[in-house]
Amino acid sequence: MDRFKKIQWGPGALALLICVFLVVFLIVPVAKVVFVAFQDPNTGALTLVNFVDFFNTSLFQESFFNSLYVAGASVLLASIIAIPLAYFTTRFNFGGAVLIQTLGIVPLIMPPFVGAVAMLLLFGENGSVNLLLSDWFGFTIPFMQGLNGVILVESIHYFPFILINLSAALLNIDRAMEESAQNLGASGARLFRRIVFPLAMPGYVAGASLVFLKVFDDLGTPLLLNINNMLAPQAYLRISSIGISDPMGYVISVILVAFSLFSLWVSFLALKGKDYATAQKGGGGLMKRDLRTWEKVGCYAVVILILLMVLSPHVGLALLSFGTVWSYSVLPDGYTWAHYANMLRTADTYIYNTLLYAGLAALIDVVLGTAIAYIVWRTKLVGRKWLDFMAMGAVAIPGVVLGIGYLRTFVEFNVPIVDKPLASWWVIIVVALAIRRLPYALRACTAGLQQVSVMLEEAAENLGATKSRTVRRIVVPLMTGAMLAGFVTSFATAAVELSATIMLVSAQSDAPLAYGIWEFMQSAAGRGPGAALGITAVLIVGIATYISHRVIQRGEKQRSAGAMVAETI
């Protein structure tokens, strides 16, 4: 019994510490938001009156349905983009597979709001494409008009979620699944409908519900496109213009959280008990066939068209950052470095802040992620699953909601030495970023830990190493790759986070890059430097993504060596 206590004491204390952190910075703020939503603003009594008010106000009704419509339509458009791409790569011997893989990564290295303004200049009413269309054919297409713009920008950005999940599902279908159906008499459309489609469905639904969640919660894109009649912008505007006591922001937050949970639940249901990875060693994937020449031309045409669409925010942003004046013309009038010079002069604080905040947040995430992974998978602590559950729960909390929660919860908590409310101290931004990105880092660390065979640890213990020495000498070194990957993922996504940050930045000098881009983009004159700052963000995220990709690849090699050890035993 004594021994048992000795072994469990360290992890127990650690778990308690993490638990306190998560409760204070995740559970309490969110609970506060929910509580306020159900509280009468005057008397403080519990009531549904705020929700009644919400649904009786036409602006909120409109916002609610707009958000639903935009999220639904984005899922549809993203599916139209992703499904052919996934099908081409898995069904045909198609040389464009590399192109398609690139397509899957490129959008993710830039947050959607950064490219939104550039998209206006390319696809807007007087944008390049419509100017050409009206010159040549005498008509224009309202790509970016009103909600269309949000839908276009969001689906171009988020379709990779569907592409990646659906491709994985299709790749996991064993050829024998199709062959056995053919053997029993099925072919063509029936074979697809009865076997391929149902087997790929869970992957598709998982991807689609993720797209729905992301679009439904997104704040930056509608704000940048000046679309205010949606839920997330309304929540932000109510809090920032009317004030922290206005209940509508809280009601909207509750609705956002409810829909997030709903999407996650759908995705969970889709994947639950359906580990359809049927592929056997060596024989994986659907039957592939060669393309006829005209089919190949068609495939390439589709892929290149989609590639152009996907790259357009980046291209537009680059043009904007180098262009002198770009208005009512297909391309900018001239090119200059002035915006970059301007940016370096005025925006160096943004860049510095971003590197500091994202770096600190990623560090916290990796430390927490490793600790939680170890506690959950290697100890027998009571309630350890709840720790994991709590940390992963951050996925369901939109940035706006976390931001509002922090404002409300920590506004009265004065930090002693700096003598400021915690809600307006820069450290709170770091904490918000860390909480929001913790699930990504935790997932990476968990995957890393699961690759380390318990037997490797047992061998160390057998040779006299204590638990903590084993962790330090065996587990952590073997997990380095995964931890680094987790760090970079957290860093890259935190560097361009806007929705929580925008609520928490209290002084210009504390603002990070994403906030800076948003600020610049507010005025026509700021667009050039804003775009230059956007390109800088893309570079930071792009380099970080590349590094993490390399690290993961190297890690896989290492891990497969580790797995081999486990297998031979």
Place this chain on the structure above:
Amino acid sequence: MTESTTEASTEAGELHRVNHGHRAAGVSIRGVSLSFGTTEVLRDINLEIEPGEFFTFLGPSGSGKSTLLRAIAGFGPTPTGAIFIGDDEVTGVPPWRRDVGMVFQSYALWPHMTVRKNVAFGLEERKLPAREIDRRVDAVLDLVGLRELADRRPTQLSGGQQQRVALARTVVIEPRVLLLDEPLSNLDANLRVQMRRDILELQRKLRLTTIFVTHDQEEANTTSDRIAVLNDGIIQQVGSPMNLYDRPANRFVANFLGTANLIDGRVENEAGQFVFRTEDGTRIPLSGANLEIGAGAAMFRPQDLQVAAGDGGALAGKVEHREFLGNVIRYSVTVGSHNILVDDSHHAGGRIFSAGDHVVMDLDAGRIQVLPD
């Protein structure tokens, strides 16, 4: 399954009645060759498989046995030559119109369907009336003893149960030919023995022409009416299991089926008496009258020899090492430059030789076969 299959023999009859008698067809493979790029995987295969026969393709991995089976089912590139099922040529016919049932090595059960839906699939594709489908599915599930598990998903079943579902799903359509692609390789040893008996029983009951692919000689020997031994895409020999073991056509077959002693040398005629002479001068008398003179290999099995203590004689040597195999002790004896394996049957208190002991071996000339080079 043995218990349930004995009980279920009436269901087998039932399955037959609803299928209007059996439709077992023979398979005829004529001059079939196939290449993947420049690699020839099948070379001029000719085989006649009789209706109702349990026929096995036996060979090491890469021998082309699975490719040949898949070609019969219509999977993979179309080979040259012709394949007939019954009287119909099926070369180039897509898999879904061939009416041959295949059980996949991985079982390939669809995880999104229950056992019942999996088994009903082929009948649904054949557009049978729902009541007929229900009846036949129930009958076949009784036959394999899985009626109670009909509403489970494949992932909720054990390996052996999955195997039986795969088998039921295939035989329920009463295929003209049943193809089994290493169906036992994913089962553990005990279950494997049980399942092969069950498969054989089912095959006899339904009188299905069955082609079985395996690399395991014991599996092939215990189930098959006839075996075709394949190596490098070429059929080495076709025959009954005993025939292949007793009269192998070449070194490959001799080695692949059981353990063989193979000694290089020449058949010579010494004054009307045929002898086999090796390079180091060992001389082994042969029986038989019409042996061909020339180079070859003398083949005999370890149990064809008698071993005794002693020195001198045609087959005298020194024990190199011994292996205790339970029923026999296998000695490796050095004779000249050859190593000869000899099995001595073992019983408690029996005599045992040790490494270094000098022994003489007695070999009945009638047991020796000379294989051509």
